[in-house]
Amino acid sequence: MADQRQPGTTVANPVIPGFHPDPSICRVGADYYLACSSFEYFPGVPVFHSHDLVHWTQIGNALDRPSQLRLPPDTPASGGIYAPTLRHHDGRFWLIVTNVSDGGNLLVTTTDPAGPWSDPVRLPGVAGIDPDLAWDENGDCWCTTAGIGQVRIDPHTGRTVGPAHRLWSGTPGVGCPEAPHLYRVGDYWYLLIAEGGTERGHGVSIARGSTPTGPFEPCPANPILTHRSSDHPIQNTGHADLVQAPDDSWWMVLLGVRPHGGSPGWHVIGREVFLAPVRWVDGWPVVGDLSLALPAPGWPLRPGPVLPRRDDFDLSGIHPHWISPRDRPEQHYGTKERAGWLTLHARGGSLDDPDVVFLGRRQQHLSCRVRTLIDPSAGRGGLAVRFDEPHHYEIEAGSGEVRVLARIGPLRTTVASRPVPAGPLVLGIQVTATRTAAEGRTGPDTLSLGVEEPDGAFTVLATLDGRYLSTEVAGGFTGRVIGMYASAGTVHFDWFDYEPLNP
Incomplete structure (x- = not known):
């Protein structure tokens, strides 16, 4: 990716504008893939592709058949599909997501993220929303959910293996721990979460431990990203995911909103996908500045419309x-x-x-x-x-x-x-x-x-x-x-x- 950079250019945020909340990202070689929540709309879970984290093209939807996505007639607005996690493991793409209006958590797979994706494997033993997938060095698959709880699963059958357990409840007094993502980076397992609710108090915090099951030590600088109680033009920042580029740089995708008008500020086009640089200091991620024109020297061109006009x-x-x-x-x-x-x-x-x-x-x-x-x-x-x-x-x-x-x-x-x-x-x-x-x-x-x-x-x-x-x-x-x-x-x-x- 380094050879694509042009010094002195900037990245304009959001990189995927409009109603595209709860982004989850993975990289395979030089290609990035990203999925978002879709709630009561069919087809569900839009899937995007990019070569540079800036210019994104929608290549399909993970849930585009009635056999995959059932939204009953009484599904309320903002019901349906919540918070996918997209990962690549053992030569396949795996996407886990919650249908709050029909059966809870499910998992689909494919070798081509443009589709078709498989019919869903149901996960009746996985409680909660915002499910995450992570595999350890033994090949065990860990599913972590809002709360923050965790259980080992067989991703091929949907069966749970052993009892569920609590991991970490986030920062005391903040509340609403959700959107967990678990990563192995260097000597530690890192547990990234959102907390504070998805409104103006939203933020991103992180903890680390020596195993995927903890115990987890919270970062002393938590929250590592929040715009709460500020006049920043981007608000409600949270529900983040991390990705490492081929040049070993790190980046965060997250949701945020752009309120307009007077008090209290109205956001009308939903929660959008923003991009921020990340560097590691003393074993903890430090998130760079996030603004409408994010300084990113060496990054290519500004993004254009991501959907056909x-x-x-x-x-x-x-x-x-x-x-x-x-x-x-x-x-x-x-x-x-x-x-x-x-x-x-x-x-x-x-x-x-x-x-x-x-x-x-x-x-x-x-x-x-x-x-x-x-x-x-x-x-x-x-x-x-x-x-x-x-x-x-x-x-x-x-x-x-x-x-x-x-x-x-x-x-x-x-x-x-x-x-x-x-x-x-x-x-x-x-x-x-x-x-x-x-x-x-x-x-x-x-x-x-x-x-x-x-x-x-x-x-x-x-x-x-x-x-x-x-x-x-x-x-x-x-x-x-x-x-x-x-x-x-x-x-x-x-x-x-x-x-x-x-x-």
Whole structure:
């Protein structure tokens, strides 16, 4: 990797923007692979590849078949898939993860991280969430979970071997020890954890011991990373994983958020993946500065968008970056019925319903413009920004009319409407981040929803406050997802375009 570095360049964080929480990373040769949580969305556990830790490409999803991922209809928003650990051992990739809505912990494997991955091995004897995998020099496999507890397992069968035991409960008085990762580095086994909760008090701490089962001695400098009680532009930093580069340098990937607006600060696109340098001092890791422009002399280029900007739906299948709530039955989603178009057949009647037919992508930029060409002649549907069932904005077309709808908690209203000629039309949503907080109640951004006129001009029908589609209002662990939906009949979409804008 050293030969790729160009002195004087910087890395812009986040390296994977948007709703990609709980990153776990491993390296095989010169290649890095990273997986994230996906919660109530199908397919589950996006998998990324990089050659330099900066430029990441999504290559698939680890759980992309109903036989691997069952999210029952009553799966709540922010339920489903929690906190994977991705490792490479004995020539295979291993991914362990928790489905909190269906059976708990499971493990899948592959020789190609782009997939397909195996059907899951269930782990009924492993309690808790945030499972980790580590193999010792004897070949024994240790599974460590939030709490922090540990049990030896047979990863091929899912059976536990011996009793579970407690390892370390983190820093006294901080609470919420979670996200454990166990590593052998030099003479010690290191136990990295998150603690303090995944909100503003989040942080990363570490302990070490002579065996994978402990006892563990906490680092005297804990937490080794936190932005709690600071005015840093990146907050909620935690749930980290470590990786060593081919040049023997060490790096940390972690989640964080970028709050905007006034008090208390709203983050709207979820928890994102950040990168920080690590050096070892007296046998302990020291994490370097983490900022929106992370100083990293010798590192290549700045990252660009990690997902495709435009989809013309010319492929026979659906690109892996598209996600849907809970499931994606083939009879409701497809690109073959009308060549070059995405076809959606309605099921639920609106985005209020858990079985709505919705195909979206994560919002990855604080300011962006999204457009789609829709043909609603045989149904009704549109373009939506979804947070969860009680929190979403959309512009919907059908029956010669377009209307802007808003759902905020128990309130649902038609904000604006206007007639439109029959036939296809372009719908658009522009998200504009707040530049400065004029006063304490300034929201994080605005969302302008409208239609594109035949001459190309964009007519805004309504501009809405973005704070109501934020974690601080809606709660939970996800972020905004922007996409297309059908609420009645059959709706076709010719293309979808996502354009990042400068904030």
